[in-house]
Amino acid sequence: MIPLNHSLAIAALLFVLGLAVVLLRRELLFILMGLEVMFNGVALTAIAAGQHWGNADGQVLTIMLMAVTAAEIVVALILIWLAFDRYKAVRVEALTRLRDDNKEGVP
Amino acid sequence: MHEIIFYLTSAIAVIAAGAILIVRHPVHAAIYLIVSLLALALLFFLLGAPLLAALQVMLYAGAIMVLFLFLIMMMNLRTGQNRPLSLPAGWVPAALLALFLWLELLLLLTRSPSEKVGDVTTIGPKAVGNALFGPYLLVVEAVAVLLLAALVAVLYLSRRRQK
Structure with a gap:
């Protein structure tokens, strides 16, 4: 039996790695993958805690988390596709349409 | 035996998640993400949640990653378009602080008294x-x-x- 502490440490490490991917990578797809890693760290926390106290609530929370992630991922992926399709933007630096000093005027 | 597999699998999950940070091509990152998700499914199984292990493989590694790969295929990215990881200036102090915080958390978790360690309770x-x-x-x-x-x-x- 694995103590709860070790599972929590691994989950925290996964969450921090995902956060680092979100903060350091500039490609839109990589940012989305970092979000996935962060979600999985949270899921590991929920399941480890649920197993530690021996009830099914952690697993119910994780099932809900998976459904929410699926809904989030389809909307985010179609937004990335739209950004690529209309602005040829793969990286976040290209998405500056809301800036004030836009030379190209209103898109 | 049980513990060895657990720590080995968690090492695989963490290393694959860290590899996303440094690879260049999105397909490689997607493959590393699949490896990390599958390792996490094994972790769920070892913790005693077989239903969630199956759902992790089917939903995450199956459905969601297929969406990712489909989009990467449609965008048809070349490696020239994604430069390797270029860290912004002054990232070292922030990274050191984050590492310090994680070590502190680890210390706190190991110092706190661990409760009774029984068998794995499968739910x-x-x-x-x-x-x-x-x-x-x-x-x-x-x-x-x-x-x-x-x-x-x-x-x-x-x-x-x-x-």
């Missing part, structure tokens, strides 16, 4: 189903509404642009 699909459709029925309804909303949003966003 099977039956108990999860009873909880899901018993006290948490409202959550299922909310997720149904959320999925419908996501479907409507995707259909709206992917409509053909009017010229």
Whole structure:
């Protein structure tokens, strides 16, 4: 039996790695993958805690988390596709349409 | 034996998640993400949640990653378009602080008295189903509404642009 502490440490490490991917990578797809890693760290926390106290609530929370992630991922992926399709933007630096000093005027 | 597999698998999950940070091509990152998700499914199984291990493989590593790969295929990215990781200036102090914080958390977790360590208690699909459709029925309804909303949003966003 694995103590709860070790599972929590691994989950925290996964969450921090995902956060680092979100903060350091500039490609839109990589940012989305970092979000996935962060979600999985949270899921590991929920399941480890649920197993530690021996009830099914952690697993119910994780099932809900998976459904929410699926809904989030389809909307985010179609937004990335739209950004690529209309602005040829793969990286976040290209998405500056809301800036004030836009030379190209209103898109 | 059980513990060795657990720590080995968690090392695989963490290393694969760290590899996403440094690879260049999106397909490689997707493959590393699949490896990390599969390792996490094994972790769920070892913790005693077999239903969630199966769902992790089917939903994450199956469905969601297929969406990722499909989009990467449609975008047809060349490696020239994604430069390797270029760290912004002054990232070292922030990274050191984050590492220090994690070590502190690790110290706190190892110092706190560990409770009784028994056998792995497996919570099977039956108990999860009873909880899901018993006290948490409202959550299922909310997720149904959320999925419908996501479907409507995707259909709206992917409509053909009017010229």
